[in-house]
Amino acid sequence: MDGRGGSIRAVSGSSERRAAIVVRGLEKRYGDVHAVRGIDFEVEHGEVFGFLGPNGAGKSTTIAILCTLAAPTAGSAAIAGYDVVRERDAVRRNIGLVFQETTLDEYLTAHRNLLFHGELYGVPADVLPERIEQVMRMVGLWDRKDSAVSTFSGGMKRRLEIARGLVHAPNVLFLDEPTIGLDPQTRSTIWGYIGELRERHGTTVFLTTHYMDEAERCDRVAIMDAGKIVAVGPPAKLKAAVGKDRVQLRTDDDAAAIAALREKLRIEAKIHEDTITFAVPSGEELLPRLFAELSVPIRSVSVARPSLDDVFLSFTGTTMRDAEASARSEQTGAKR
Amino acid sequence: MSAVAQRNEPPEPRRGGPSTARAAGLTSDLRTIKVVWHRELLRFIGDRPRLIAGVAQPVLYLFVMGTGLSAMVPVTSGVPFRTFLFPGVLCMAVLFTCFFSAGSLVSDREGGFMREMLVAPVRRSAILFGKCLGGTTVGTFQGMVMLVIGAIAGVPMSLELVVTVILELLVICFAITAFGVALAARVRTIQGFMALLQVALFPMFFASGALYPLSGLPAWLVALTRLDPLTYAVAPLRHAVLDASGQAALAPMVTWGGFVVPIWLDLVIVAACALVALAVALPRFSRDDA
Numbered sequence: 001m002d003g004r005g006g007s008i009r010a011v012s013g014s015s016e017r018r019a020a021i022v023v024r025g026l027e028k029r030y031g032d033v034h035a036v037r038g039i040d041f042e043v044e045h046g047e048v049f050g051f052l053g054p055n056g057a058g059k060s061t062t063i064a065i066l067c068t069l070a071a072p073t074a075g076s077a078a079i080a081g082y083d084v085v086r087e088r089d090a091v092r093r094n095i096g097l098v099f100q101e102t103t104l105d106e107y108l109t110a111h112r113n114l115l116f117h118g119e120l121y122g123v124p125a126d127v128l129p130e131r132i133e134q135v136m137r138m139v140g141l142w143d144r145k146d147s148a149v150s151t152f153s154g155g156m157k158r159r160l161e162i163a164r165g166l167v168h169a170p171n172v173l174f175l176d177e178p179t180i181g182l183d184p185q186t187r188s189t190i191w192g193y194i195g196e197l198r199e200r201h202g203t204t205v206f207l208t209t210h211y212m213d214e215a216e217r218c219d220r221v222a223i224m225d226a227g228k229i230v231a232v233g234p235p236a237k238l239k240a241a242v243g244k245d246r247v248q249l250r251t252d253d254d255a256a257a258i259a260a261l262r263e264k265l266r267i268e269a270k271i272h273e274d275t276i277t278f279a280v281p282s283g284e285e286l287l288p289r290l291f292a293e294l295s296v297p298i299r300s301v302s303v304a305r306p307s308l309d310d311v312f313l314s315f316t317g318t319t320m321r322d323a324e325a326s327a328r329s330e331q332t333g334a335k336r
Numbered sequence: 337m338s339a340v341a342q343r344n345e346p347p348e349p350r351r352g353g354p355s356t357a358r359a360a361g362l363t364s365d366l367r368t369i370k371v372v373w374h375r376e377l378l379r380f381i382g383d384r385p386r387l388i389a390g391v392a393q394p395v396l397y398l399f400v401m402g403t404g405l406s407a408m409v410p411v412t413s414g415v416p417f418r419t420f421l422f423p424g425v426l427c428m429a430v431l432f433t434c435f436f437s438a439g440s441l442v443s444d445r446e447g448g449f450m451r452e453m454l455v456a457p458v459r460r461s462a463i464l465f466g467k468c469l470g471g472t473t474v475g476t477f478q479g480m481v482m483l484v485i486g487a488i489a490g491v492p493m494s495l496e497l498v499v500t501v502i503l504e505l506l507v508i509c510f511a512i513t514a515f516g517v518a519l520a521a522r523v524r525t526i527q528g529f530m531a532l533l534q535v536a537l538f539p540m541f542f543a544s545g546a547l548y549p550l551s552g553l554p555a556w557l558v559a560l561t562r563l564d565p566l567t568y569a570v571a572p573l574r575h576a577v578l579d580a581s582g583q584a585a586l587a588p589m590v591t592w593g594g595f596v597v598p599i600w601l602d603l604v605i606v607a608a609c610a611l612v613a614l615a616v617a618l619p620r621f622s623r624d625d626a
Contacts, residue, residue, distance in 0.1 A: 069455065092457035103452040105375070105444075107382055119371045120456040122364060 020045045020172050020204040021066065025075035028061050035061040037227035038075065043206060043220075045171070048198050050218030051208040052308060054324035058227040059208040063176055066206070067097055080171040093121060096165030096173040100180055102157050104149045104164070110136070111145040114164050121168035128167075135163040139193060155186035162193060166203070173197065175207040179214065191217060210320065212308045223312055225323060230315040239306040242314045245283030246306065249276040249290075250299040257296040264293045272319045279310065361459070368462035369469060372453070376437060376470025380477075386436065390478050391485070394429040398422065398489050414586045415578060422491045423574035424546030426482045426501075427508075427566070433478040434509050435537060437471035438516025442529045460622045464517055464614065471513025472506060479505040486577075497580035501573060507603050508569040511610035515565075518617035546570045550588045562592060565609045568602040575599055 021043035028036040036058045043049040051059045064070040066077055068088045076083065082090040104113050111132065118128040136142040139159040149157065158178065165173055175194075179187040191214070197203040198219075207218070215221050215235060222232045231238055249269070251257040254276055261267045261278070265286075269278035280286050283303030291298065304310075312320050380386065398421065406417035444450040453463055479501060487493045519536060523529045543557075544566035553561065561567050571590045578587040590597040597605075 067455065089457040092455060097455055099448075099451065101448050101451075103448040103450075105449045105452075106447060107379055108375070112378070116371050116375060117452070117456075119367055120453070120458055122367060122457075 019043060020047070021049075021077070021079055021206060023062075023066070023075070023077045026062065026065065026072050026077055027074040028058075028065060028070065029073045035227055036065070036072075039224075039227075039229045041222055041229060041232055043172075043204060045204055046198060046202040047219045048194060048205045048207070048217070050215045050221045051206070051224060052210065052212075052215040052221050052312070053208075053224035054210060054320050056324070057224040059224055060176065062224070063174055063206070063208055067095060067174055068092055093168065094171045096168065096170035098158070098161045098165050098173070098175045098178055100177050102161065104157060104161060106150040107148060109146050109148055110141055110152070110160050113149060113160065114167050117164050118167045123168050131167055131169070135166045136160075138166075138196065139163045140189075155182050155189075158182060158186070158190065159193075162190065166197075170203070172204040172206055175205065177208055177210070179209075179211070187214075210324070212320075215308050221308065223308070223315060225312070225316045231311060235308055238308065238311045242279070242306040242310050244279035244281055244306060244310070244314075246277060246279055246304045246310050246313075247283050247286065247290075248302045248304070249278075250301075251276065251294075252297045252299065257294060257298075260294050260296060265289065272313070273321055277313075277319075279314070364457070365459055365462040365465075368456075368458040369466040372463055372466025373470045373473065376440065376467065377473060379440060380437070380470075380474040390429065390433055391481060393432070394425050394482055395485055397425045397428065398485065402489070415581060415583055418489060419491050419577065419581060420549075420574075421547065422486050422489070423570060423577045424544075426479060426486070426573055426577075427544070427546050427570050428541060429482050430475040430479050430505060430509055431512055431537065431541060431566070434471045434475040434512040435516040435533060437474055438467065438513050438520050439526070439529050439533075441467060441517060441520040442523050442526055445524065446526060461618055464617055464621055467517055468510055468513045468610075468614070471516070472509040475509030475513065476502060476505045479509070491577065492581045494580045497576055500576040500579075504572045504576065504603065507606055507610070508573075511565070511569070511606045511613065514610045514613035514617065518613045518620065521617050521620035522623075540564055540566045543567070544570050545588070550590060562590065565606065568597070568605040568609075571597070572599045572602045 019042040021041075023039060023041050026036055026039050027034075039058075039062065051062065053059050061070065065072050066079060066084060068084050068091050071085060076085075078084065079091045080094045082094065084091050105116075108116075114132045114136065115128070118132065123131060133142060136145055139162060141156065141160055141163065144152070144156070149160065152160065162173075162175070162178070178194075179190055182190070194205055194207075194217075197205060207214075209215055218235065220232065220234050221238065222229045223238070224230070231241075233241075249257065254271060257276055258269050258271075261269045261276075267278050267280065269276050271277070287301065287303070290301070309320055312318075312323075316323065318326075398418065402418040402421045402425070405421070409417050441450070444453070454460075480498075483493065483498055483501060519532050520529055523532065543560045543564040545561050546566070550558075550561055550567070550571075567590055571588075575584060575587040575589070578584055589599075590602060
């Protein structure tokens with residue numbers, strides 16, 4: 001039996017006990033590749049915590065270590081008070097996992113998949129049927145419980161995986177890019193479940209994403225780039241810290257426009273995603289001056305309130321999309 | 337505060353004594369074995385083509401090949417060729433069934449389900465053991481289907497034969513599945529596994545004496561048959577079948593030089609091979625990261 005119900009509470013005033021996830025100085029090397037370069041963070045119980053960053057930033061490696069699928073090279077991590085290296089099985093009992101790729105048994109029925117999962121995780125037989133019905137109803141698949149998983153669409157499979165990840169009532173649910181490859185409607189449905197988990201069940205949710213709009217919906221976000229966490233905090237706070245509007249400009253002659261911006265308006269602009277980009281405290285007030293003083297023909301201008309992408313930009317000096325592109329070219333370069 | 341922790345409260349680390357930990361480990365192992373075994377059965381029953389092939393192939397061998405060849409060799413070791421061939425065909429049928437069962441390890445990996453098992457808080461050895469028991473069950477079931485086919489083909493049957501064959505098959509099927517699991521543990525694709533099947537299984541089958549008597553062979557083939565573990569699986573089955581015909585004395589036993597290997601020793605050798613296969617499979621499987 002797992003002793004969650006009846007163990008005598010240890011007397012400990014440690015604040016770390018409170019946190020669902022505690023990560024200290026975590027590092028991971030694969031040969032020459034330094035995938036995670038010493039990160040520290042904590043996730044509180046009941047929090048929806050997002051890991052945002054381009055592909056290749058180290059998100060998946062971090063999640064693999066937290067889920068006991070990879071051993072850290074240095075540092076430590078604990079889930080619900082259990083060390084991911086020394087107390088592997090206890091960690092596994094306390095987490096639910098939803099991977100990017102499906103890990104369902106397609107030949108079996110939806111219900112059977114969840115039943116086997118519950119048995120593997122040692123859910124007591126008297127609560128298992130009820131628990132399965134509850135999670136399958138939550139994701140709207142109860143009426144399809146006796147269908148083979150192979151007849152399910154991609155969105156239904158993802159929903160079923162989320163349900164399965166909850167069968168053993170984990171403390172922390174890990175979702176690795178939970179909405180990747182799904183249609184917008186299913187994406188918003190899945191976010192509905194995440195909200196429900198937080199409000200009704202107090203489950204801690206740890207997710208990785210590279211969608212800005214999804215990161216916005218988290219309680220807190222850690223922004224990761226090149227193996228390091230560059231910023232952690234609630235999305236609103238992170239954006240407020242940037243405090244500037246982003247102006248993007250398309251012109252006939254970008255080089256001349258950047259020179260003119262520097263000389264006449266004292267603004268340092270750079271080209272990101274093929275567009276002249278710069279940040280100013282108030283974009284709207286700048287526009288009249290911009291039109292008056294820039295001699296280069298302007299094709300379009302956009303002003304945006306700070307987004308998490310701007311947070312990323314201000315901490316790393318590059319946009320997420322550019323970071324991803326350079327990570328990709330580095331990878332292909334390394335393979336050659 | 338109640339002493340019973342709510343689910344969403346931070347749980348306290350469990351610090352049970354070593355004996356409670358061991359007991360919890362055992363129930364967890366048994367649960368794991370049960371789940372993996374049960375799943376194997378569901379997969380077998382749900383797989384129509386595999387069930388049909390499992391019946392069609394031995395029927396083909398026994399009736400077509402057995403009848404065709406008996407025109408050439410009407411009597412082998414004093415028994416009708418079809419009766420002589422029956423244990424070999426029986427062995428072949430369970431061989432393929434068990435081996436394909438072990439191969440589900442590879443298709444699980446390809447399909448992604450392997451990851452679900454590897455990340456569960458269970459021991460890898462329990463997963464492997466469950467696989468082997470699953471293969472044992474479906475293989476023995478296949479053997480029982482074969483007995484029915486054999487009876488239709490005119491092979492003399494008796495209750496003793498059925499019981500003996502089933503008991504022998506439990507050992508033999510476990511060993512074959514364990515062997516298959518040892519091979520499949522680190523194979524990534526079904527194609528790779530099929531290639532292994534060609535390289536490992538067919539030579540083993542042909543060298544086992546399933547299709548021909550063990551005596552009167554050239555020296556090199558004698559050596560080969562004696563080294564083939566499958567030889568020790570075929571011999572007890574053949575002995576049981578011929579015993580039911582009242583011709584146990586004619587059953588070709590395995591011999592080492594002048595020493596006639598008794599049936600029990602055949603089975604001990606098969607069981608020992610199973611243990612070796614498991615010992616090879618376990619570290620191969622455990623090293624695997626999800």
